[in-house]
Amino acid sequence: MRLSNRCYAVTGLGYAPPWSVNAGFVAGDHVTLVVDTGGNTLAAQTICGYASAVRPGNQLRVINTEKHFDHIGGNSFFLERGIDVWGHAGIARTAGEFQEEIAEFNAAIPNAARRERGEAAAFFHQTRLANPNRQIDEDTHFDLGGCTAEILLTPGHTPTNLSVWVPDDGVLLTGDCLIREYLPNLDAGTPADWQVWLESLARIEALKPAIVVAGHGPVARGDDVPRVFETVRRVLRESIERGGSPTASRA
Numbered sequence: 137m138r139l140s141n142r143c144y145a146v147t148g149l150g151y152a153p154p155w156s157v158n159a160g161f162v163a164g165d166h167v168t169l170v171v172d173t174g175g176n177t178l179a180a181q182t183i184c185g186y187a188s189a190v191r192p193g194n195q196l197r198v199i200n201t202e203k204h205f206d207h208i209g210g211n212s213f214f215l216e217r218g219i220d221v222w223g224h225a226g227i228a229r230t231a232g233e234f235q236e237e238i239a240e241f242n243a244a245i246p247n248a249a250r251r252e253r254g255e256a257a258a259f260f261h262q263t264r265l266a267n268p269n270r271q272i273d274e275d276t277h278f279d280l281g282g283c284t285a286e287i288l289l290t291p292g293h294t295p296t297n298l299s300v301w302v303p304d305d306g307v308l309l310t311g312d313c314l315i316r317e318y319l320p321n322l323d324a325g326t327p328a329d330w331q332v333w334l335e336s337l338a339r340i341e342a343l344k345p346a347i348v349v350a351g352h353g354p355v356a357r358g359d360d361v362p363r364v365f366e367t368v369r370r371v372l373r374e375s376i377e378r379g380g381s382p383t384a385s386r387a
């Protein structure tokens with residue numbers, strides 16, 4: 137969907153229930169920056185199709201907002217086409233981790249016959265593990281031609297999280313630093329990480345974005361924006377107090 141002059145969201149890409157994951161892109165005059173690649177090559181094809189259709193003559197560039205596979209699964213599709221994929225220097229996933237991800241996805245299929253057939257293979261059709269080929273370890277910005285995208289390190293959910301801020305349009309793409317409607321996933325971290333996450337939230341909230349594309353859930357605009365920040369902040373504060381993730385103990 138079109139969000140603003142330069143910014144688009146590609147929402148609701150498939151993943152293991154209950155998650156659906158978002159991506160987006162920012163179309164400058166010369167470069168279109170794709171933010172996240174979905175969980176698989178099928179998602180990457182969808183994202184690439186929209187991004188290419190909006191400004192067909194543009195060079196494409198990709199950035200990953202974090203290391204989890206639902207945000208980097210489509211990387212290989214872009215890299216195989218000579219498109220650079222940028223991401224935090226800490227994104228270094230292994231083939232073994234990717235196999236575990238596929239196994240976990242397969243185990244979440246409710247129907248036994250489909251599990252036994254290994255139908256996760258359909259979801260991961262032609263999907264190969266690919267880490268970013270261009271690394272970022274500090275804040276930076278991309279000149280997309282008539283439009284700048286600021287890349288801000290926003291660790292907490294993982295140490296590799298970053299957000300993309302398009303000041304001219306007031307649009308912020310946060311990856312899983314913010315998610316909407318779903319409970320945020322704190323399972324990868326500790327209370328110390330969640331404290332870092334709170335600091336990242338404060339940093340991007342101070343930008344006063346008009347529109348937020350969170351890593352998961354509906355796009356937020358206007359009055360919904362501060363509510364999304366407040367919801368995630370409340371979960372983080374409660375979890376720090378309790379010393380545990382709200383989703384960790386229950387299967």
Ligand SMILES: [Zn+2]
Binds near residue numbers: 351
């Ligand atoms: Zn995610």
